[in-house]
Amino acid sequence: MEALPRETIVDALEKRLREDILAERHPAGSYLPPERELADGFGVTRTSLKHAFERLAHAGLLETRHGVGTRVRDFLRLGGADLLPMLVLHSPDWIGEIFEVRRSIGMLIAERAATRATAAQVAELRLLLAAVGDAAGGEPVQLADVEVHRALARATGNRVYVLLTNTLFNAYLPVRGALVGPFEVPRAARDRLTPVVEAVAAGDQEAARTAAGDYLSATERMMLDGLARSRRRREGAR
Numbered sequence: 001m002e003a004l005p006r007e008t009i010v011d012a013l014e015k016r017l018r019e020d021i022l023a024e025r026h027p028a029g030s031y032l033p034p035e036r037e038l039a040d041g042f043g044v045t046r047t048s049l050k051h052a053f054e055r056l057a058h059a060g061l062l063e064t065r066h067g068v069g070t071r072v073r074d075f076l077r078l079g080g081a082d083l084l085p086m087l088v089l090h091s092p093d094w095i096g097e098i099f100e101v102r103r104s105i106g107m108l109i110a111e112r113a114a115t116r117a118t119a120a121q122v123a124e125l126r127l128l129l130a131a132v133g134d135a136a137g138g139e140p141v142q143l144a145d146v147e148v149h150r151a152l153a154r155a156t157g158n159r160v161y162v163l164l165t166n167t168l169f170n171a172y173l174p175v176r177g178a179l180v181g182p183f184e185v186p187r188a189a190r191d192r193l194t195p196v197v198e199a200v201a202a203g204d205q206e207a208a209r210t211a212a213g214d215y216l217s218a219t220e221r222m223m224l225d226g227l228a229r230s231r232r233r234r235e236g237a238r
Contacts, residue, residue, distance in 0.1 A: 009044055013052035016042070021061050021072055022090040028074035032062075035070075059086060081164075084171035092227055098171050099224070103216045105168070109152050109161050110196055110212035114205045117155035122201045125151050129197045133190035141183035142176070148193060155200065178230035181222040192218060 020026050032038060039046045053070055056062040060079050064070045075083055087094045117125070128148045135141040146169055153165040172179060183189045196215050199208035 009048045010051045010055070013042060013044060013048060014055045017052060017056060018059070018061065018086070019090065021056070022087065026072045028072050028076070031069045031071050059083070081167045081171075084167065085173050088171055089174040092175055092231065094171075095175065095227060096224070098168060099216075099220045102168050103213065103220065105161070105164055106149070106216045107209045107212045109149075109156055109165070110200060110208040111205045112158065112161070113152045113155035113200045114203050114208035116157045117200055117203075121151065121155040125155065125197045125200065129190060129193060132193060133186050135186050137186050138180045138184055139176075141186050141189050142180055145183060145189060145193065148197070152196070152200065175227060175230075178227045179223040181226040182219040 017026075017032075026032060033041075035046050035049055039049045042049070053062055053064060057064060060075055060083055061073055062070055063073050073079070084094065084098065088098070113121075125148065128144070128151050132141055132144045132148060135144045149165055149169075150162065153161040182192065192215055195211035196208060199211045
């Protein structure tokens, strides 16, 4: 283990240990080496190491028992969706699995919204859809698009769908810049989303489900292509 730069010591320790845990160099259920051994190996103080442990415990990756040691939690068995942004940061491969859930949940949300949306919610959806077309392109369109999906989730009348929608969007944050492909042309982004909103407005469950599936599949392909290009650029720069 090599010494870490002093000016970012806790951040560097947290990152190093997090990567070791997520890469299973410290398997779930195993105990980390004694603090003194780890601190000496990294060339840091035990105080810095404890701060890093606290952050990782807060993230749900470690648990410390006084007099026993610090153990790696089985986050895949015990963790929640709040871990997704960290997992995406570790490996963008998680995005494919997130998109699979996004597609199935998004279709269900559109179907439910078609049967439950009020007149006021339909009016809000149309206003938010117009904002997608009026945004400047790229990130502003991406953020405007997010608000349409939040409104669709609210229109289901089920707050769990709202929280699931928030969770899935939060999972994108570490790689959001590579996912702007579908949002670079505002009018095109609006037009892709329009059939979903209009089917919900018409109260047509089947049309809403189909339109949402088409929209989510199309944007998924574009975003995965953008992510692959970003990865190739990073690898070419090494």
